Amino acid sequence: QIFFCNGQDDCSDGSDELECAPPTCGVHEFQCKTSTCIPISWVCDDDADCSDYSDESLEQCGRQPAPPMKCSTSEVQCSSGECIHQKWRCDGDPDCKDGSDEVNCPSRTCRPDQFRCEDGNCIHGSRQCDGVRDCLDGSDEASCNSLIQCSGPGKFKCRSGECIDINKVCNRQRDCKDWSDEPFKECNVNECLVNNGGCSHICRDLVIGYECDCPAGFELVDRRTCGDIDECQNPGICSQICINLKGGYKCECSRGYQMDLATGVCKAVGKEPSLIFTNRRDIRKIGLERKEYIQLVEQLRNTVALDADIAEQKLYWADLGQKAIFSASIDTRDKVGTHVRILDNIHSPAGIAVDWVYKNIYWSDSSAKTISVASLDGTKRQVLFHSELREPASIAVDPLSGFVYWSDWGEPAKIEKAGMNGFDRHQLVTTEIQWPNGIVLDLVKSRLYWLDSKLHMLSSVDFYGQDRRTVLKSYMFLPHPLALTIFEDRVYWIDGENEAVYGANKFTGAELVTLVNNLNDAQDIIVYHELVQPSGRNWCEENRANGGCSYLCLPAPQINEHSPKYTCACPVGYFLQEDGLRCAVSGTGTTVAYTEAKDTSTTEKSPTVGLVPGGFNISGTTSEVAVAGGTSAAWTILPALLLVMAAVVGCLMWHNWQQRNMKSMNFDNPVYLKTTEEDLTIDIGRHSASVGHTYPAISVVSTDDDMV
Structure with missing residues (x-):
């Protein structure tokens, strides 16, 4: 209603x-x-x-509307206003919202080694009848069943190419043009009678020759010897945990899940999971079991990105029209509290991701070309990456291992991975990718899923960029997918062109269903359930508040057992001191403690670079920082400073008076020579704990050894 x-x-x-x-x-x-x-x-x-x-x-x-955005020289502008890559113009696939990129295009001709689809597109000839719809209209897979198939126990393929029935072999008649069905020595000979044909397990005699076979759970490794099959290598053979056994395997479920004995699917225990998604002017929710469909947040302007801190029962969303990120509490009765603006001056927010363990929020800005991080209250913020970004889009975090992932559909398109503290950045997916929009992490199976709006494809890789799989390729259900989320054995996504929410099996792409229709510019979607965000250890709050950091405390990537747990970061204009905790003003030795109050006027300008000891660089954004104590602190310190100065002056006067009234003796023995000041310098400012791998600019604070 x-x-x-x-x-x-x-x-x-x-x-x-x-x-x-x-x-x-x-x-x-x-x-x-x-x-x-x-x-x-x-x-x-x-x-x-x-x-x-x-x-x-x-x-x-009283004036004309502002002109539409200007596109770069490598882009073309759609009649509907948006910019697309120039190479997408007249490629047979509409990429503009209004399809204007495919208007007034010349007819296309294909090369001799290509297959021409019925819609005029060209694909490589090897892709015809390969079981995958490469043409948008599926014409490359039409009439493929009429091709000659010669497989199965009742068929025999001649060396000359013909396919005949097996009962015509060794019948003393030429059925193959080359007589390969009538070999003189092999006909009616049972090779399995001698040494089991050399087979380790099963020998099966054929009309011509023989073949080795294996019992269930085993496979041939060299055409004769059987070895154990690792069934766990088959995607989807188990819903979550697969344990390989000799001659078989066993499936188990992760903590918090229970196996459905009828389907073998690991189902979440607890409250009903639900989908929460943006719909431009509001945020909506639909239950995945009872299908109750409600409106959570209304009267929004242009909501483009969404995430949640489920343990704290808080929603976070980015509004493109207001160039800001907001938060609001949501109770068990789906009542949403007051909207709080936590971050301002975000030019074009494209994706947000909440770190539910360390209580930070990460976001991508497609106009500023940056990946940034801030505390959940918005008082501290920092730019992590500002170079080699073209069109940063969706973003996801894994605070349990300290990594952040994001998609970039610029030229060249890619998916990248880096530490959540801004280090160890590298590319994860760079091939067969054109317009990566939504990405999501499957923390149970350790895989990353993404949508490609240009290739109309849903794919996945493991967290190292290996074992790539195509889950679904469909122009019908993926004409312009924008965002996706994952839970149990299902993946859910929003398609902008169809204005709908779909769901499918995350292993096979089968069991496709439509959950919601008739949306209005929906952009992002999440699953809301406590198991989506498994609890983790916040090392920044283990022994000291904020890890002892005077500004941001960020999780470090867990590359191996020696990796630090977190590092400290400073705002622009400050460098991290040798203790790895405190920030000091660049060019001085003054230590500055931060009590930065919330300031929604903070602007995120082009990243600047400040020098730190050793010539390293630290990047960030312009930020207003208040020095702890303020004026009252200054009045408290001033009398102490005056007393210290008076004591120093008194000591100097006493020293000079004593020198004038003292006779001295000189010794030539070098043992009595005055030791140089350099020899007496003691390094008392260094952090004594074991720090493991040290990052430039953001020093290591803690490892497992520090916590003992």
Whole structure:
């Protein structure tokens, strides 16, 4: 009922918006010509919020609307305003929302080694009848069943190419053109009678020759010897944990899951899991069992990214129209609290990811070309990466191992992985990838899944970029996928062109279902259940608050058993001291303690670089930092400083008086010579704990050894 007369076509035929009373807008609202109400502050801000653009019209604003965004030289602009890669123009696949990139295109011709699809596209000839729909219309897999098949126990393939019935072999008649069905020595000879034919287990006599076979759970390793099959290498053979046994295997479930004996699927124990997704002006929720469909958050502007801290029962979302990230509490009755603006001045937020262990939030900015991190209250923020980013999009974190992942659909497109502290960055996927949008981590199976809007494909790799698998390739269900999430044995995604939410088996892509239809510019989706975010150890709060760091405490990537657990980071203009904890103003030795209050006016400018000891660089954003204590601290310290200065002056006067009234003796023996000041210098400022691998600019604070 909440979707009835809400100004959006939630029914495919618009019947939910018929016979609705005209809405009455408030004093601080503007009424679009479509009768929709929007805040008055959204009017004439060069961002159309009314579906009919009446809030940005010449009549309303007294000026022409702002020109659309400018595309780079390597891009073309769609009639609908967005930018796409120039090479996507006239490639037979509409990439613009309005399909304008495929208008007025010349007819295409294919090379002799290519197959021409019915829609005019060209694919390599080897892809015809390979069991995969490479043409958008599937014409490369049409009429493939009519090809000659010669397999199975009742068939025999001649060396000259013919396929005949097995009962025609060794019948003393030529059925193959080359007589290969009538070999003189092999016909009617049982090779299995001698030494079992050399087979380790089963020898099966054939009309011509013989073959070795193995019992269940074993396979041939050299055409004669049987070895144990590692069934656990087959994707999806077990829902979660697979244990290989000699001649078999065993399936188990992770903690918090229980196996369904009928299906073998590991099902989550506890509350009903649900999907939460953005729908531009609101955030909605649908239960995965009872299918209850409700609205959680309403009256939003342009929500593009979404995540949650499930243990704390908090939602986080990024709003492109307000260039900010918000949070709100959500109770067990799905009541959402006050919206809190935690981060401002984010130019074009593309994806957000909540670190539920260390309580930070990561996001990508497609305009600033950055990957950044901030504390969940927004008081401390830092740019982690600002180079070699073209179109950063979706982002995901694994705080249990200290890694952050993101997709980039720029040229060249790729998926990257790095430590959550900004180090150990490397590329994970670089081939057969064009427009990677949504990414999600399957922490149970240690795999990364992603959607490719250009290739219309759902794929996965392990956390090292290996063992790549194509789960689903479909123009019908993946015409323009935007975001995905995963839970149990299912993967769920939003498709922008179909305006729907789909679900499928994460191993095979089968069991496809449609969960929600008739969405309005949906952009992101998550699963809401406590098992999605398994509990972990927050090393930053193990022995000291914030790990003893004076600014940000960030988890370090767990590369091996010697890896540090976390590192400290400083804002721009400050460097990390040798203790690896405190930040000091660049160019001075002054230690600065931070009590940075929330400042929503903080701007994220082009990253600057500050020098730190040893010539290393540390990157970050411009940030307003308040020095601890303020004026009151200065008045407390000033008398102490005056007393110290007075004591020093007194000592110097006493020393000079004593020198004038003292006779001295000189010794030539070098034993009595004065030791140099350098010889007496003692290093007392270094952190004495075992620190393992040391990162430049952000020093190591703690390892397992430190915690003992």
